[in-house]
Amino acid sequence: MPHTPSLLITIVGFILLLGPLVVIHELGHYWVGRWCGVKAEAFSVGFGRELFGRTDRRGTRWKLSAIPLGGYVQFAGDMDPTSRPDDAKFAHLTPAERAETFNAAPLWQRTLIVAAGPFTNLLFAVLIFAAFNLAFGKIVSPPVVGHFAEQAPAREAGIRVGDRIVAIDGTRVEQFPDIVALVVPYPGRTVSVAIDRGGRQLILSVPLLAHVERDKFGNESRIGRLGISPAQARIAPLGPGEAVTLAGRQTWSIMRMLVVGVQQIVTGERSVKELGGPIKTAKYSGEQLSLGWLSFVSFAAFISINLAFINLLPIPALDGGHLAFYAAEAIRRRPLGARSQNWAFRTGLAFVLALMLFVTLNDLVSLLPMGRG
Template sequence: MTVIAFLGAIGPLVFIHELGHYFAGRLFGIKSDVFSIGFGREITGWTDRRGTRWKIAWLPLGGYVKFAGDMNAVGEPDAAWLALPAADRARTFQAKPLWQRAIVVAAGPVVNLALAVLILAGFAYGYGVDRTPAIVDSVIAGGPGAAAGLRQGDRILSIDGRSIDSFSELARFAQIRPAEQVAVTINRGGHRFVRPLTIGVERQRDRFGNEYRIGRIGIASGSPVLAPVGLLEAPIAGVRMTGGIIRGTFDTLGQVISGRRSIEELGGPIRIAKISGEQLSLGWAAFVWLVAMLSINLGFINLLPVPMLDGGHLFFYAIEAVRRRPLEPRVQEWAFRGGLAAVLALMLVVTFNDLGAVGLWQRLAGLIG
């Protein structure tokens, strides 16, 4: 089930991502040499009438579209494109105007984010949107909220300057900030107060044995309020939900960079596969929700300004737009090498973390002991 769930989640997301690049390229008359799902040796494939080789490779951890004029799968330009006949050269990626190249590169992540919006809009339409007001219904004795002086009936207006519109938004803010000190702005009887608060730490274990360290304020809301969402309003709700998830991703990434969150929490393909199997066992709704989360993360990560990733290409294009000429080939080559080294180093770290998450290091320690 884990393998099936992993391939069922990652495969379509990679295909849709690369399809965004492919169709944007076709829109501007760029020839695609290869469309690959996976890396490495080809398992099966075919060549269409446009000369594109569609293939499935043995390592299903991504994919790529190799356009005419590219040296390799990561889009590094090939100097040989200048020697092509004029008609062929006009169909290469490098021959297109800067704005067209930027659209082609951005199309993959944009399609992933659009898919997530569509899925989350479906959830909003089917289940409604949580609009439980951020009003304290009860305070847990001895908890962080009680220590901060929160009382029943207080309305949480903001926390650390971030506006709070619903109780679920407050809970999400706290969950990813265990043990952090924050300032809470409340409305009590028409008067505004600011209270310092240290978010509590709670360790949880789910039914699959996964352990989590999450933040808790120690307050509870009243009865949940689920507002129905119409068909026309659902996409707007999907955009808002996607935006909230991206904001949370930025927050957690910032915590890792600043050292407030352990790098051990970073996961890779093995952990994604494990979680995919777990969510599929909980039902299709949980699995589809996971697919939306993965689609957001795939789009977000690819927009980071790292050479080899789509965001790295867009960063180069931004420099080209300012300089009125592209970066020198040697500079781009070294940037791609640096990006490759960074991605490989990250893969080693997350793979080490993943093997620990599935208990390999613990079992090895038991055997040695």
């Protein structure tokens, strides 16, 4: 029977997960904004009504708000947390005050300020992975087939023990762990596997096994498998530079899998039931916390990458939407009209709220006994 952490552990895990990640994201915006000379009027963890806060000597209101599902930095000259310009307020500012507003900053500075949030989340994940790599080393395992699983589509396709996998769908394989990122996201898909068999090059088509994996908490994930394991493996220690370089590759690999996952949901290759929202995140955070701090911190790195990925989507009201506007401004050499921006932000906000409602309902359904299939 699946083990379920207590409600208290789940709540504590969710707070310990989301709170720091939101602060880290918003601090990215805040510090780059300060570096660019833009005044921050408010730094909020959460949305809605302020629960408590204080104003620092620079005039920034630091506050905790009632709805703990994100946060924002509101810069001078903004109408609201989506950074829509407040033209009425802007018109009454002195020249010195205008110089401190977000919208008076040059395009390259606004781009840096907006991009700083998600990229700080990515940097945070890289630092966690680098610390793990430095502490535990990395798996060194040549991509040579050593064993087959009971269900092994690779064996059925003609791959043999001792074959060296050199590429999958044209992407070169250096180590056995590289195979994971090229196989796991594609359950049921047929991939092209290039192998070296005693100096002879072969290319075989392998239909990946669609395997449903269940953890001790009863969570299911549908993954692709070749049904092979390595001939040998060892743990190699890493220096600081190697640890950071590997952490960067690990972070990029997860980002790539997130992109693939969204593409598969859009094309119908994966079910929308695999989308998760705040309730499922809270559930997972409690589960990982119950497994210990190493599991929880590793999960925090994964969620930090998720937050960066979501915020970089080109949806108005998200950071990626702002960056898309700035790209258009750079091409047109002038910003989009206020009416167009206002319409886009309203549409984007409606889409984000609808998506949040959908994934929350999705979470609730998945937690019901009938939702688990």
